Amino acid sequence: MSATTSQGSWLGRTLELEVGAVAHGGHCVSRTDGRVVFVRHALPGELVLAEVTEDRQRGFCRADAVRVLRASPHRVEPVCPLAAPGLCGGCDWQHAKPQAQRELKAQVIAEQLRRLAGLERNVEVEALPGGPLGWRSRVRLVADDEGRAGLRAHRSHRVIPLAGCPISVPEAMEEALSARWRPGSELEVTSDGAGRTHLRELTTVRGKGKSRQVKGGVAVQHAAGRDWRIAAHGFWQVHPAAAEALATAVGEWARSSRGARVWDLYAGAGLFASVLADQVGTAGGVLAVESSSQAVRDGRANLADLPQVRWQAGRVEQVLRQVDERPEVVVLDPPRKGAGNAVVTSIVEGNPERVVYVACDPAALARDLATFAGHGYHLAELRAFDAFPMTHHVECLALLQPL
Template sequence: MTGGRRAESWVGRTVEAEVGPVAHGGHCVSRVEGRVVFVRHALPGELVLAEVTEDRGGGFCRADAVRVLRSSPHRVEPVCPLAAPGLCGGCDWQHATPQAQRELKAQVVAEQLRRLAGLDLAVEVEALPGGPLGWRSRVRLVVDPAGRPGLRAHRSHRVIPLAGCPISVPGALDEALTGGWRPGSELEVTADAAGRTHLRELAPARGGAAGRGRHRARQIQGGVAVQYAAGREWRIAAHGFWQVHPAAADTLATVVGEWAGARRGGRAWDLYAGVGLFASVLAEQVGPGGEVLAVESGRRAVADGEANLADLPQVTWRAGRVEQVLDQRDDRPEVVVLDPPRKGAGAAVVEAVARATPDRVVYVACDPAALARDVATFAGHGYSLARLRAFDAFPMTHHVECVALLTRD
C-alpha cells in the first residue's frame, strides 16, 4: 500500500524463490522482495520458480512451484499426475519421500507448540502400518457440470475430474467414478473393515436460493459399516465419523488406554465421544462398578454408541454440546479423554474440564495449531503437557494426528 493506493497484485507473476522452512498447511515459507510467499509443491532448501496464485494485498501471497531450479535430496516424482500445480488439492506432499513427509509434519507440530504454547519439544511423527498409499477409506467427491466426479483444486471450487486416486483404498472409488451423476452433487464413499464399499449421493436440493448449500441424500450401496478396533466389532452409520486410516482407530485406542489408566471402580469422561471408541476402553478399565460419561452432539452417533456398547452399562450417554453438558455436571472424573473436531476444544470446554479437576487429560487432536492453543489454555489452569505422540494418519497430506497427556501440577 503506497500513498493510499493498493499495490499491484502479484497474481500470475512468476518469481524466483529460495524455499525456507515448512509451515502449517502444506506449504513452505519464502521471502521475495520483502514479502512472505507461501509456496506449495516445494521443499525446504530448494530454489524454485513459483507462480503466484493468490494475493489479497497484504504482507503475504500464495504460490505454486512450477519449476525446480535446485532440488531437495528428499524430492521424488509424485505417484499421481494430478498432484501438481493447479490440479487436485487432495494431497500436499507427494513430491517428498515418506520419511521426509513425517519429518516436515514433526517440524510443524513442534513449531505450533513452541509458538502457541511456549513449549520446546522434540517431536517424532510415527508411521502407521500399510504404507503411504491405499489407506484412505473415506472420500467425498464433487460432481462437475459434465457429471464427472472429482476433487477440488487447492483453495478453489473448481472440480478436477478423477480417473483414480492412489491414496484411496484400492477399488473403493470404482463405482463412484463411473460418471453420469447429477451436476453439483457430492458423493460420499466409505470402505469398511469388512471389505464393503458404501456409496451415497448428496444431490443439490431444489428450491433455488432457499435450497443453496442443502443436499438430498440418496444411498446407493450399503448403509451400515462394520469396523474393528479396541477388541470390538462396531456397526455404525457408514458415513458417520470414524478414523480415515484403517489402522488409526486401534492405534489411538491403544495409546489412550495406556495413558488414561482409569482405576477399577473409578469415574471417567469421554468428550466428543463419537460412537464410543474411547468410552469402550475407559469402560473396560473402570469395570462394572465404575462410571464413564460419554458426551457427543451427533444424535446418530449416540444411537450407534448406545447400540454398540449395550454390554457396558457403566457407560452413560449424553447427547448435546460438550460445554453445555459439562455446565450441568458437578461430579469429578479422575481422567478425561478429549477428541474434539479440527478447530479444537476451545477455552469454554477446557475451562469446564479444568473446573472438574481430573488428574489426567488425554487429548486426541487432528490439528496441531488447535492442540497447541488448548494446551496453552490448560497450562493457565494448572495442567502441564507430560507426553506427546504423533502419527502419520494421513500420508501424502499435511494432516497429522496427535495424542497428548496433560497432568495436573
C-alpha cells in the same frame, strides 16, 4: 520475472525463490522483496520458479512451484499426475519421500507448540501400518458440470475429475468414478473394515438438500477388541489402522482405576469409551458426551453390553455445565477447531488426574495446551501419528497432568 499487474498485485507473477521452512497447511515459506510467499509443491532448501496463485495484498501471497531449479534430496516424482500445480488439492506432499513427510509434519507440530503454547518439544511422527498409499477409506467427491466425480483444486471450487486415487483404498472409488452424477452433487464414499464400499449422493434441488444411499449404509469396523456397526458416513478414523492405534495409546495413558468415574468427550460412536469402560469395570462409570444424535444411537447400540457407559447427547460445553462429578480421567477428541476455553475450563474445574487429548490439528492443540497451562496443567507426554500420508494432516495425542 514478469511485470507487476495493476494496483501492485503479484497475481500471475513468476518468482525465483529460495524455499525456507515448512509451515502449517502443506506449504513452505519464502521471502522476497519484503513479502512472505507461501509455496506449495516445494521442499525446504530448494530453489524454484513459483507462480503466484493468490494475492490479497495483506503482506503475503500464495504460489505454486512450477519448476525446480535445485531439488531437495528428499524430492521424488509424485505417484499421481494430478498432484501438481493447479490440479487436485487432495494431497500436499506426494513430491516428498515418506520419511521426509513425517519429518516435515514433526517440524510443524514443534513450531505450533513453540509459537502458540511456549513449549519446546522434540517431536517424532510415527508411521502407521500399511504404507503411504491405499489407506484413505473415506472420501468426499463432487460432480463437475459434466457429472464426472472428482476433487476440488487447492483453495478453489474448480473440480478436477479423477480416473483413480492412489491414496484411497483400492477399488473403493470405482463405482463413484465410473458413473455420471447430477452436476454439483457431493458423493461420500466409505470403505469399511469388512472390505465393503458404501456410497451416498448428496444433492441440492431448489435450495433443499437431498441424500440418496446408492450402496450400503451400515459400516462394519474393528477396533479395541470389538466389532462396530455404525452409520457408514458418520465419524470414524479415515486410516484403517488409526482407530486401533489411538485406542491403544489412549488406554495406556488413561490408566483409569477400577471403580473410577471418567469422561469421554466428543465421544463419537464410543471407541475410547469402550476402552475406559473396560478399565473402570462395572463399579465405575464413563460419561460419554457427543453432539451427533446418530453417533449416540450407534454408541448405545454398540456398547449395550457396558452398562457403566452413560450417554449424554449435546454440545460438550453445554452438557458439562450440568455435570456434578469429579472425573479421575478425561479423554477428549474435539473437532479440528479444538476444544476452546469453555470446555477446557469445565474440564479443569473437575480436577482430573489425567487428561488425554486427541487432536487432528496441531495449531488447535497448541492453543488448548496454552489454556490448560493457564489452569496449572502441563504437557507430560506427546505422540504423533501419520494417519494421513501424502497430506499435511497429522494426528496428535497429548497427556496432560496437574503441576
